Amino acid sequence: MTATAQAPAPVREAIVATGVARSFGSVHAVQDATLTVPAGSVTALIGPNGCGKTTLMLMLSGLLRPDAGTITVAGHNPSTDAAAVRASIGWMPDQLGSWDNLTCLQTLTLMGEAYRIPRATARARGVDLLARVHLSEFAERPARVLSRGQKQRLSLARALVHDPGVLLLDEPANGLDPRSRIELRTLVREFAGEGRAVLVSSHVLAELDEMVDDAIFMSQGRTLGDDAAAMVADAKTKYRVDALEPQVLHEALAAYNVPFEAQEYGAIVRIDDAHKAAQALAWLVQQGVAVHRFGPVGSALEQTYMAMNEERR
Ligand SMILES: Nc1ncnc2c1ncn2[C@@H]1O[C@H](COP(=O)(O)OP(=O)(O)OP(=O)(O)O)[C@@H](O)[C@H]1O
Ligand SMILES: [Mg+2]
Numbered sequence: 450m451t452a453t454a455q456a457p458a459p460v461r462e463a464i465v466a467t468g469v470a471r472s473f474g475s476v477h478a479v480q481d482a483t484l485t486v487p488a489g490s491v492t493a494l495i496g497p498n499g500c501g502k503t504t505l506m507l508m509l510s511g512l513l514r515p516d517a518g519t520i521t522v523a524g525h526n527p528s529t530d531a532a533a534v535r536a537s538i539g540w541m542p543d544q545l546g547s548w549d550n551l552t553c554l555q556t557l558t559l560m561g562e563a564y565r566i567p568r569a570t571a572r573a574r575g576v577d578l579l580a581r582v583h584l585s586e587f588a589e590r591p592a593r594v595l596s597r598g599q600k601q602r603l604s605l606a607r608a609l610v611h612d613p614g615v616l617l618l619d620e621p622a623n624g625l626d627p628r629s630r631i632e633l634r635t636l637v638r639e640f641a642g643e644g645r646a647v648l649v650s651s652h653v654l655a656e657l658d659e660m661v662d663d664a665i666f667m668s669q670g671r672t673l674g675d676d677a678a679a680m681v682a683d684a685k686t687k688y689r690v691d692a693l694e695p696q697v698l699h700e701a702l703a704a705y706n707v708p709f710e711a712q713e714y715g716a717i718v719r720i721d722d723a724h725k726a727a728q729a730l731a732w733l734v735q736q737g738v739a740v741h742r743f744g745p746v747g748s749a750l751e752q753t754y755m756a757m758n759e760e761r762r
Contacts, residue, residue: 462521463488463615463646464509469518470670471504478504480670482518486646488614491637493657494650495754496667502650503543505667506617509648510540523614536564539608543619543650549593553584553603556592557610564611571610578606583632597624605636616640618649622656634660654751664750668757680756684749688726690733691715691742701736705729717746 464486471479479501486492494502507513509520511527511534520527523537548556554575561571579585582602587595595603601624608616618637622630630653637660640647651657657664666677692698692715699716702709707729708719720726730743746752 461488462486463523464648465519465521466505466509467519469505469508469515469520471508471513471515477670479508479515482667482670482672483674484665484672486615486648488646489641489644490662491641491647491649491660493661493664493750494648494667495654495657495664495750500667501670502667503619506540506619506648506650510538510617511535512540536611537614539611539613539616541604541608541616541618541621543623550591552587552589552591553579553595553606554588556603557606560607561610566611574610574612575606578609581609581636582606583629598626598629601625602629605633609640614645616645616647616649618647620650620652622651622653630656654754655748658748658750661750664753666753666757673757677753677757680753681749684752684756685745686719686721687746687752688718688720688729689715689742689744689746690718690740692733693739693741698733698738698740701733701738704736705732715740715742 462485464484466485467483469479469482470477482501482505484492494505496502504513508515509522509527511522511531514528522534525533525537527534548559551559554572557575557578558568558572561574562568566574576585576588579588582605584595584599584602584606587599592600592603601621605618605621608618621637622633625633634656637647637649641662649657649661664677664681666673690698690702695711695713695715699709699711702716702718709716718729720729726743730740733740
């Protein structure tokens, strides 16, 4: 395994933020953000353009000072102990400024040295990380030759160079091709598996569904808390069932005594969990209902997002 694969010391709640606010003049970018991100898990940060996601992440990473509220990252306060927070956090900004004349490996080595990692160790870690993000062939090439998606991957490697326990990824899938997106998903799950806490913002909600353990919704500078969590949980209980003869399906569902909405193609059925879904499907098949599709209605995060009061700034 790579040097980065050593699990950092676990902190149960890696990020805790309470009542965080930040304004730019008269623009109240973040008004009241409260969230926790546990170690060993991936949490999504979701909300419309301009709702304050990037501003919140900048405050969590210690790059921007909050006007109000408290933040703890890996047990440290970014306002009073910025150095400790920087050492424990990996920040992947939404737009990478790269040093165009440096090679990819030089970029990572230099970044590692900035974190006081000895040059040889930083270089070895850079080699490992470039392999991990599939950029090994670009190790000795200047960053300016990289495509947009490749720059994104270099940015991800850069966030990991000091082996941080907490990762803040601001729209990491931006500009990635389909294969790179799938690989990013796998990598992000690996990071969590290594005990890291990951907070990831994205507008591609269907993609987040498969990547995250939990989601935080933001609207107009505020985190939505339990209301949104309840909506996500509710959305996860909707299953779509398609049958060759919908009428037969409706009769069978009525007899099974499960809540459903009849549809032309079949039904939307309320089922609490995967275990009960398996039982319901087995029962329907046993009753001779010709089911040709059975599964969750779609992205629970997307449904929740669309149900939220949509606003754009
Ligand atoms: N440095 C700044 N000066 C003035 N206003 C700012 C500054 N940074 C952010 N804002 C404003 O704060 C609000 C929140 O911006 P932010 O970048 O945090 O949104 P976001 O949720 O990340 O949006 P997006 O999905 O488009 O990335 C916006 O109205 C933005 O115009
Ligand atoms: Mg943003």
